Structure formats: structure tokens, C-alpha cells
Amino acid sequence: MDFVEFVKTRQSDRAFDPARPVEKEKIDRIIRTVQLAPSACNAQPWHLIVVDDPELKNKVADATSSRILGINHFTKQAPVHILLVEEKVNLMSGIGGWVKNKDYAQIDLGIAAAHLVLAAHAEGLGSCILxxxxEDKMKELLAIPQSKRVWLDIVIGYSTQPLRDKKRKPIDEIVSFNGYVKTK
Structure with missing residues (x-):
């Protein structure tokens, strides 16, 4: 499969087979892709917490859902949660971020998350970035220091959700060449 077709078949899954655990070898390969992800000045400002203990995973899932808003109740079905915790950037990335007024750590965490979900897809797994x-409950459950930020929880597992058509803006609305031109 070429890369465009591969990306077309990756989706945010919200239905998983709760009885089918994810093999440790697959988790290890997914983690390796995050380790290899690029980052500003090679800062690698992330720490991953893999939660696969069923009891703890259910508590983490409870911290993702909201009864009031009726969201994220599917997260208990996913057998694995991988949290991305922001770590400090190195000196060069920190200086560059200050000079350019850009939060390179957040950009790097986004790149790491993209690597993670694409690697999960390559392993035949579904995922959803939350x-x-x-955040305070996550810190309490997983002994994360209060000084740290938990940016994302990515759930992975064997999807039971059918592939959906992607609804995206047309290319001419999101791309221009050789200058900023907005068509709409």
C-alpha cells in the first residue's frame, strides 16, 4: 500500500474489542517509532506512560470521560492507553523557542503523537488521540509530578469500528503556492 492509501485508512477509532489484548511486541514497536520521531534540536521533550494493567487502565479511562458532556465513554474498551507527558526541552530548543516565540515542545509532542498513531495503524491497531x-486525576493515578503537563492520552486496541469516509476541506482551500492565497 502506498503512503497516501495507508493514511486514508487510518482513522480515530471509538470502538475496540475489549477482550483482545494488544501484544507487547506491538507496543514495543510503536514506542520505538516515537523514540525515532524528530524534534527541535533533538530535544525529545516527551515521556510516554503505557497503561495496560486492566484495573489501572479503567481508572485512567474514567478520567477521560465526561458524564455531563457524554464524551469518551468508549475509552474503557481500549486495552491500552499511552499518555504523552511533556518534558523540558534542551538548551538550544528552549532558546530557539524563546527567540522565535514558538512552543517547540508542543510541536514535537504532536509529531510524536502522529508517529504513534501511524505505527499503531501499521500494526493493525486502531487508535484515538484524546x-x-x-489532568489532575491522571497525575494522581500515575504518580506524575504536578510540575509536568500531560498533553495527550492515546488509546489503542483492535478496532471494531468500520472504516469511515474522511470529510476534509478541498485541497484548494488549504494550500496555496508561492504565497498566502485564501480562496474562501
Missing amino acids: GWFD
Whole structure:
């Protein structure tokens, strides 16, 4: 499969087979891709927490869902949660970020997350990137220092969700060449 076709078949899955655990070898390969992800000045400002203990995973899943908003209740089905915790950038990335007024750590975490979900897809797994969760509860459950930020929780498992058509803006609305031109 070429890369465009591969990306077309990756989706945010919200239905998983809770009885089918993810093999440790697959998790190890997924983690390796994050280790290899590029980052500004090679800072690698991330720490991954893999949660696969069923009891703890259910508590983490509870921290992602909201009864009031009715969201993220599917996360208990996923057998694995991988949290991305921001670590400090190195000196060069920190100086560059200050000079250019850009948060390179957040950019790098996005790149790491993209590597993670594409690697999961390559392993035949579904995934969903979650930004909505009770960060304080996550810190409490996983002994994460209060000074750290938990940016994302990525759930992975064997998807039971059919492939959906992607609804995307047309290319001419999101791309221009040789200058900023907005068509709409």
C-alpha cells in the first residue's frame, strides 16, 4: 500500500474489542517509532506512560470521560492507553523557542503523537488521540509530578469500528503556492 492509501485508512477509532489484548511486541514497536520521531534540536521533550494493567487502565479511562458532556465513554474498551507527558526541552530548543516565540515542545509532542498513531495503524491497531481528560486525576493515578503537563492520552486496541469516509476541506482551500492565497 502506498503512503497516501495507508493514511486514508487510518482513522480515530471509538470502538475496540475489549477482550483482545494488544501484544507487547506491538507496543514495543510503536514506542520505538516515537523514540525515532524528530524534534527541535533533538530535544525529545516527551515521556510516554503505557497503561495496560486492566484495573489501572479503567481508572485512567474514567478520567477521560465526561458524564455531563457524554464524551469518551468508549475509552474503557481500549486495552491500552499511552499518555504523552511533556518534558523540558534542551538548551538550544528552549532558546530557539524563546527567540522565535514558538512552543517547540508542543510541536514535537504532536509529531510524536502522529508517529504513534501511524505505527499503531501499521500494526493493525486502531487508535484515538484524546486531549479531553482530567489532568489532575491522571497525575494522581500515575504518580506524575504536578510540575509536568500531560498533553495527550492515546488509546489503542483492535478496532471494531468500520472504516469511515474522511470529510476534509478541498485541497484548494488549504494550500496555496508561492504565497498566502485564501480562496474562501
